[in-house]
Amino acid sequence: MKKNTPITEIMTKNLITLSIDSDLVTAERLFKKHKIRHITIVEKNKLLGILSYTDLLRISFVDAVFEDETEVESQVYNMFTLEQVMVKKLITITPETTIKKVAEILAQKEFHAIPIVKNEELIGIVTSTDLINYLLKQF
Numbered sequence: 432m433k434k435n436t437p438i439t440e441i442m443t444k445n446l447i448t449l450s451i452d453s454d455l456v457t458a459e460r461l462f463k464k465h466k467i468r469h470i471t472i473v474e475k476n477k478l479l480g481i482l483s484y485t486d487l488l489r490i491s492f493v494d495a496v497f498e499d500e501t502e503v504e505s506q507v508y509n510m511f512t513l514e515q516v517m518v519k520k521l522i523t524i525t526p527e528t529t530i531k532k533v534a535e536i537l538a539q540k541e542f543h544a545i546p547i548v549k550n551e552e553l554i555g556i557v558t559s560t561d562l563i564n565y566l567l568k569q570f
Contacts, residue, residue: 438524440530443557446556459487459508462484490508521546522545528547545558
């Protein structure tokens, strides 16, 4: 395992993104369709925020109480905008950041994804799952 391998070696480049005016129902559909846990919110490739599937679960806790899950989700999701739910104060990294450094950041923080930005433009994302898969390939 190389100590100075850049994060570009393992980052996800084909991103699923949303615009700021997207709704939470659309976000949930994307999470489920693509089997992902993080969606970046962008405007012309400029990063505005990130939404995690956990963020959605936090506001839709009432799903467990009602039988008609779809109707309840829509009602709850319509009470919030994407901008209200997404995380806006982000830690980002550059393409030159090493995998080791990213692992250190994720080990210390309480989130599981970091956007990669170059010249203020979103170029990728790396998740704790990407790191685990990278480590597994080393063995």
